[in-house]
Structures are given as C-alpha cells and as structure tokens.
Amino acid sequence: MQNYELIIIGAGPIGLYSTFLAGLRDIKSLTLEALDYSGGQIPELYPEKTVYDVQGIPRINAMELRDKMEEQARMFGNEILFNSKVTDIIKTDNGFNVEVNGEKLYSSRAVLICTGMGDFTPRKIGCPGEDDYLNKGLSYTVKDIEKFKDTVVGVVGGGDAAIDYANELAEVASRVYVIHHSEKFRAAEKTLENARKNQKIEFIMNTSVSKISGNSVLENVTLHNVNDNTDKILKLDRLVIAIGHVGKANLFKSINLETSPNKRNIMVNNRFETNIPGIYAVGDVASIAGEPIHPLIAVEGGDAYMAINIIKKYLNPEASIFGGHSSSLNL
Numbered sequence: 001m002q003n004y005e006l007i008i009i010g011a012g013p014i015g016l017y018s019t020f021l022a023g024l025r026d027i028k029s030l031t032l033e034a035l036d037y038s039g040g041q042i043p044e045l046y047p048e049k050t051v052y053d054v055q056g057i058p059r060i061n062a063m064e065l066r067d068k069m070e071e072q073a074r075m076f077g078n079e080i081l082f083n084s085k086v087t088d089i090i091k092t093d094n095g096f097n098v099e100v101n102g103e104k105l106y107s108s109r110a111v112l113i114c115t116g117m118g119d120f121t122p123r124k125i126g127c128p129g130e131d132d133y134l135n136k137g138l139s140y141t142v143k144d145i146e147k148f149k150d151t152v153v154g155v156v157g158g159g160d161a162a163i164d165y166a167n168e169l170a171e172v173a174s175r176v177y178v179i180h181h182s183e184k185f186r187a188a189e190k191t192l193e194n195a196r197k198n199q200k201i202e203f204i205m206n207t208s209v210s211k212i213s214g215n216s217v218l219e220n221v222t223l224h225n226v227n228d229n230t231d232k233i234l235k236l237d238r239l240v241i242a243i244g245h246v247g248k249a250n251l252f253k254s255i256n257l258e259t260s261p262n263k264r265n266i267m268v269n270n271r272f273e274t275n276i277p278g279i280y281a282v283g284d285v286a287s288i289a290g291e292p293i294h295p296l297i298a299v300e301g302g303d304a305y306m307a308i309n310i311i312k313k314y315l316n317p318e319a320s321i322f323g324g325h326s327s328s329l330n331l
C-alpha cells in the first residue's frame with residue numbers, strides 16, 4: 001500500500017489549488033479524481049464561459065483557467081490520479097486507508113475532501129421520454145455551443161445554471177424558451193435582468209415539462225401549466241434540463257461525517273476540521289459552522305490556503321502555521 005501524508009479527494013478548482021499548496025508546504029500528497037480530467041464544474045458545466053472574478057486575471061476562458069490551475073497544481077510534482085473515485089475512508093491507528101473504485105487502497109495521515117457538488121449526477125424531471133431522448137436533442141449541460149446554432153431551444157430551470165445557459169444559448173440559437181415551474185428565480189439578479197432584456201429569450205412561467213416526444217430525435221415537449229392545469233405542445237430542436245445535481249456529501253460508509261440537514265455539505269468549523277480528527281473539507285462541499293460558503297473559486301481558494309496550513313501543523317506540530325511568502329521562493 002502506498003503511504004502519503006495527505007490524500008486530497010477531488011481535482012476540481014479547489015482540489016487542484018490544494019494540491020499546489022500541499023507542494024508549497026512540502027506535504028507529500030496524493031490527489032484522487034473520479035473523472036479522467038481535472039477542473040470539476042468547469043469542464044462539466046461551463047467550459048465555454050468567461051470568468052472575470054479571479055484575483056489578478058481580468059478575464060479568462062473557463063477551460064484556460066482550468067489548464068492554468070492544473071499546471072500550478074503540478075508545480076512541485078505532487079501526484080494526481082484520474083479515474084480514481086474514492087468509495088470509502090477507513091480509520092486506522094495512524095490515520096486513514098482510502099479505498100478507490102471499491103478496491104485499491106492508499107493510506108495517509110490526513111484527508112482533505114474537495115468533492116464539490118459530488119459526482120455530477122444531474123437531477124431529472126422524471127417525465128416520459130426523458131431517458132429516450134438523452135443525447136438525441138436532450139442534454140443536462142451545454143458543452144458544445146456550436147451544436148445549438150440556429151436551433152429553437154428550451155431550458156428548464158430557474159437557478160444560475162439555467163439562466164446562464166439561456167443567455168449563452170441566445171448568442172447562437174434562433175429562439176430560447178426558459179421553462180420554469182414557479183414565478184420565483186434563484187438565479188443572480190444581474191443574469192436574470194440580462195435574460196429578461198434579451199429579445200431572443202421568452203419566459204414560460206408556472207410550467208413544467210410533462211412529456212418529451214419525437215421520432216429519432218426530440219421534436220416536442222408537452223408543457224403543463226401548474227396554475228390552470230392546462231397542457232400545450234411546444235416544438236423544439238433541443239432541450240437543456242438544468243435543475244441541479246443530486247449530490248450526497250458523505251459517500252464514505254465507514255466513517256460518520258457530520259453533514260448538513262440536506263446531506264449535500266460536510267460540516268466544518270472555521271479551521272476546516274470535520275467532526276473526525278484528521279479529516280478536513282474545503283470548497284463547495286464544505287459548510288463552515290453551518291453557514292454556506294460563497295461558491296467562488298477565489299473565496300474557496302483562500303479557504304484551501306488556510307486549510308493546508310492548518311493540516312501542515314496537524315502533520316507536524318513543530319511547523320509554523322504560516323509557510324512564508326511565495327515571492328521568497330526561487331523556482
């Protein structure tokens with residue numbers, strides 16, 4: 001069995017930054033990622049978008065940012081393994097055994113959980129036809145925007161992902177319908193305002209999709225108005241269902257990590273410690289002292305910096321909590 005000081009679970013933005021920071025603090029770490037690429041939500045949910053709110057980078061394509069984060073993560077040679085889904089964490093006398101893909105074991109003294117929103121299982125509507133038209137006009141994300149050129153698209157949802165997608169799709173599609181089951185939105189006000197001003201976007205409120213139909217590809221959706229109980233058919237070329245993901249924070253059966261009431265976040269204190277000594281959590285998966293963290297790369301990157309310094313002190317009580325300024329290094 002291979003031994004490490006620290007095992008980092010997840011190579012999303014925060015797992016990648018934690019990997020770099022572990023190298024910076026001279027911690028022998030292994031990062032385990034379920035997918036066969038890094039970046040978490042970036043490649044899965046918004047590869048084509050521009051990011052504006054990372055310190056010192058006025059604007060950057062999300063995938064370019066991911067590439068730079070992976071380059072930074074590899075700076076000190078800390079290992080990253082893909083296709084390695086952590087399926088269990090088992091407490092031992094000296095730390096933990098970490099089970100990958102149901103069998104292979106690695107051991108470490110500490111574990112940092114950076115599993116974000118989990119393994120990206122999309123939440124389904126659950127209506128007839130949903131499974132039949134997957135990848136035949138129906139998708140849960142927008143990965144290749146060119147495929148939507150000159151099409152009529154329906155976007156289901158009222159959160160950030162749905163309204164972001166509607167704005168993005170309106171740049172290439174001929175018409176975009178936002179189909180939302182209520183009158184209230186969870187999306188950021190500015191994004192919603194932009195969508196409302198866009199002539200190509202039409203909002204269909206208080207409406208759910210009750211059936212998806214077509215021949216070899218998706219052609220129609222049946223819309224059910226939840227207020228007056230009427231149905232109507234809408235002709236579409238494509239449908240994007242963006243109503244969130246089914247995430248469960250603690251998938252590790254041998255340890256009893258404290259989670260939020262909805263089971264989507266792991267509870268940590270302001271030192272990013274979970275209820276199990278030696279196991280830490282940071283990034284979108286963590287909830288600090290019961291409060292949600294701002295789901296932002298810059299904010300959670302700062303948290304990862306703190307967490308790694310705290311882990312350094314846990315691994316070596318003689319070490320200083322502050323590792324010094326990176327500008328003093330001569331790399």
Ligand SMILES: Cc1cc2nc3c(=O)[nH]c(=O)nc-3n(C[C@H](O)[C@H](O)[C@H](O)COP(=O)(O)OP(=O)(O)OC[C@H]3O[C@@H](n4cnc5c(N)ncnc54)[C@H](O)[C@@H]3O)c2cc1C
Nearest residue numbers: 010012013014034040041086115116117283284295296297
């Ligand atoms: C549409 C959209 C736009 C956004 N725009 C911005 C923006 O402009 N600026 C900004 O700062 N933030 C933005 N965000 C938020 C930002 O992407 C997240 O805050 C960030 O991705 C959180 O990183 P993370 O590493 O905690 O989690 P994630 O990105 O969710 O990554 C978690 C990783 O862990 C892996 N994983 C999960 N379970 C396991 C397991 N058991 N074993 C191994 N690996 C596992 C997953 O495969 C994934 O790669 C946006 C998010 C969305 C959805």
